[in-house]
Amino acid sequence: MNDIRVDIDPALLTHHVERLGELGELPGGGMARLQYDSSWAEAQDLVATWMREAGLRVRRDAVGNVFGRLPGTDDSRTILTGSHIDTVPEGGKYDGALGVLAGLAALRALAARDERPQISLEVVSLCEEESSRFQANFFGSRAMLGLVGQEEPRTLKDADGVTMAEAMVAVGLDPAAVATAKRDDVAAFVELHIEQGKVLESAGVDVGVVEVITGLIWEQVVVTGRQDHAGGTPMDDRLDAVQAAAEITAEITRHVAGADGAGRVTFGRWDVRPGWPSIVPGEVVLSMDLRHTDPADLRKRATEAREIAAAVAARRGVEVTFERLKDETPTRMDPWLRQALADAAAVCGATSMGLPSGAGHDSQLMGEHVPAAMLFVPSVEGRSHCKEEFTRPEDCVRGATVLATALHRLAY
């Protein structure tokens, strides 16, 4: 360990954030840079160029992750930093991208130093985290961990029916080669990310060191009633799928909100069929996103949600089914890495605090297999997954400086 502070190039980081934010920018503001679309491909190319300019050895793997490596005297192990390049539809330009660019800034600063790291350092721009186009579930991290099935690219489809394999071919990747993305040299993963909440802002603290990443369950809920004429069908003779879905949503939301302060539930996607004002809807397909930092409470809420839905369905005479699309256990971050981040903050004169992450991250999956840690920088008003998402340039720079300093402590 050491107490050397590693400063990054603040103007270059700010420029990179703005420039990358142009790729996938929507006309009305906000971002849609979805896995394997053209803005995604352009972004990965640009990041690769910037890595090369930073003096790093650039490599792409079979799923489109882009790596920039600073070899250590021991080149058999790697401390990896970075985050994901994709966004949600109508997301912001900091979620994911800032972690890539802060990692790049940190490795650029370290590469410029006279000394060589003992352990190799690498920054990664991960291909996918948001399931923004495919139900891909941390595709980039999973590929590195060897957890992607050989058949997945052929079976996963986007909303237009395009398979992931087709989308990969369109950006020059070989879907048959996904297994080659696996690597066994990663000794640690350190991810900088925006907080996506208001804890740091409210506390007036510079950076956050994540203690635990929330667990997450995604269910696809299908409510099936009976399609009927809105005028010809009396209220007491209806099997109205929307009314049942509305009651299910309202009751589960009230239950989760009332149970404790740590659970969160969101019904963000609704498909009401056939979707016509004068037709009693016969079917509603909706998403349930359920989160909790405690594994037992997460299971409990998920069970209770199904019970509430079944009770409403019985009362309304409709059918309801749940299909689990994601099931991610809460992940505790590595204590040694957390300490390194907190120490680095102190060296850089930044205040820090421990906090949970309500959002899921690549570090969640990585942390189940290798030591992992996350550094949070403040989100203005806690906004994210929206065009108002914003982190002040000075907070971006401070975070990247703490990251660079922590990587120096870990690798040198």
Next chain:
Amino acid sequence: MNDIRVDIDPALLTHHVERLGELGELPGGGMARLQYDSSWAEAQDLVATWMREAGLRVRRDAVGNVFGRLPGTDDSRTILTGSHIDTVPEGGKYDGALGVLAGLAALRALAARDERPQISLEVVSLCEEESSRFQANFFGSRAMLGLVGQEEPRTLKDADGVTMAEAMVAVGLDPAAVATAKRDDVAAFVELHIEQGKVLESAGVDVGVVEVITGLIWEQVVVTGRQDHAGGTPMDDRLDAVQAAAEITAEITRHVAGADGAGRVTFGRWDVRPGWPSIVPGEVVLSMDLRHTDPADLRKRATEAREIAAAVAARRGVEVTFERLKDETPTRMDPWLRQALADAAAVCGATSMGLPSGAGHDSQLMGEHVPAAMLFVPSVEGRSHCKEEFTRPEDCVRGATVLATALHRLAY
């Protein structure tokens, strides 16, 4: 008046119903024959051909209504029968179409008789009733009544942004000529239609004579909250538009259902934005379809719905707005025409009963300007606006026979 029974050609009517039902048929069953689309144009051409074959004088007006005329000795006045040719998306092949084809069968039978009517008879295939593509509000009837504004075809747009004027030009109509569709010779309008409810089926009665057509209010409800990250935002710091919309829907539905047996409310169309599982929805746009046979109760429920929504919005900290897209007063059917239908049923050996219509119809608007009446035939299980919509061939034939017999009583 007379007690002559006029029989129609049962096999031909059944054939026409099946054949017309192929135009706009969906791969999975059901119909989507939307105003001015290609299946609509094909259907109007086919109906015109059949009218010509029936010995009627065929004419099309500026908005695409198709008429088949059997001139009377007094050719200055017209008793009009018929219904609309368009369907809702995922509708059935009886709603509207059966009224056109029963009118055609009736006039074919009457044209084949040796005697000539005193008053001219005409069957119409109206271009639009369902607002299935444009918010066109009985466009065909309104055009005949001179109630279409000169600018309407240019301002009304479908979901893809196509103006009605563009759609008219695509099927060979001149949008500048809509005013020429107005006519002043209509002495009465008699419409056969499927019941779209279970009253006749439950009572075991052959035909229904409509006493009053329900009033209808369509509101576009916009709930505006705040888009946020589903993981980073605690439950007590959300302005979740879906949760507010769900509570509004559930509470208004329960209120209308509990108020009396005659009110009906449906929230059939939902647009949840941005529509992503991990994003707290910032906006929901939903349709409210409210109906009542009593004008005062209809107003009262509409006011109460707004009050309920405002209370939920205040409680949840979101905004809610209502925009009224349709406002149709309940319309009482003409007593003299009703009596003629009931008498004709008796002549034909069909049982009949009076009943209200929960669905809106062209007769509603027509009935505000000229004497109008409706004859209902049974819907199996009351199903309509869905692919399961079905009326037995014998019920179609019986209804058309009663219609033909009633028109004979009225015009000869």
